[in-house]
Amino acid sequence: EVQLVESGGGLVQPGGSLRLSCAASGFTFGDYWMTWVRQAPGKGLEWVANIKQDESQKFYVDSVKGRFTISRDNANNSLYLQMNSLRVEDTAVYYCVNVFSGHWGQGTLVAVSS
Amino acid sequence: DVVMTQSPLSLPVTLGQAASISCKSSQSLVHSDGDTYLSWFQQRPGLSPRRLIYQVSNRDSGVPDRFSGSGSDTDFTLKISRVEAEDVGVYYCMQGSHWPPYTFGQGTKLEIK
Numbered sequence: 001e002v003q004l005v006e007s008g009g010g011l012v013q014p015g016g017s018l019r020l021s022c023a024a025s026g027f028t029f030g031d032y033w034m035t036w037v038r039q040a041p042g043k044g045l046e047w048v049a050n051i052k053q054d055e056s057q058k059f060y061v062d063s064v065k066g067r068f069t070i071s072r073d074n075a076n077n078s079l080y081l082q083m084n085s086l087r088v089e090d091t092a093v094y095y096c097v098n099v100f101s102g103h104w105g106q107g108t109l110v111a112v113s114s
Numbered sequence: 115d116v117v118m119t120q121s122p123l124s125l126p127v128t129l130g131q132a133a134s135i136s137c138k139s140s141q142s143l144v145h146s147d148g149d150t151y152l153s154w155f156q157q158r159p160g161l162s163p164r165r166l167i168y169q170v171s172n173r174d175s176g177v178p179d180r181f182s183g184s185g186s187d188t189d190f191t192l193k194i195s196r197v198e199a200e201d202v203g204v205y206y207c208m209q210g211s212h213w214p215p216y217t218f219g220q221g222t223k224l225e226i227k
Contacts, residue, residue, distance in 0.1 A: 044220055047218070095163070105162065
């Protein structure tokens with residue numbers, strides 16, 4: 001059974017940092033592009049970032065470029081999102097997604113507030 | 115960026131009746147490889163999104179056959195043949211033909227009358 005389990009969310013002040021993690025199991029993690037998608041409270045879905053299998057390509061939504069960094073550790077079946085200079089508008093549930101297989105994690109809530 | 119526009123945004127349906135959601139893209143979703151990467155997701159209250167349909171009309175494993183997807187080019191439709199109580203939630207379309215970025219529709223909230 002495919003599982004994607006996010007962790008690392010929490011309450012942080014504007015300008016602060018958080019590192020999200022996603023533990024993958026049930027599929028060959030290193031064979032797939034991986035994605036972060038977020039959902040602000042009561043709002044729709046927004047793609048945040050993608051990373052290729054070998055980390056040679058990474059893409060970001062414009063609003064997080066220069067602040068967020070996506071990375072992965074194929075040996076440990078893990079996906080990460082380093083979030084710096086956080087803003088109130090980054091408040092959302094962040095999902096780890098395998099877009100090809102259609103699997104989503106349960107999400108982790110990031111709340112940016114003073 | 116490709117803009118995805120769903121309608122209606124709110125969909126009250128009687129149990130056992132059919133429901134239909136439209137998704138239109140701002141440009142053709144036919145990829146250079148010939149495939150069309152249009153997916154549909156269901157998000158039940160308090161849960162993560164679940165993919166129902168991929169590449170326009172392919173149902174994911176475990177998805178009831180009352181769900182079907184159709185369409186081409188820029189116009190796509192999700193149909194539920196007989197709505198059940200468990201179908202309540204928000205439905206999103208998403209394009210993966212022209213990324214980055216992947217883009218989603220605004221969501222359609224299905225409720226029971």
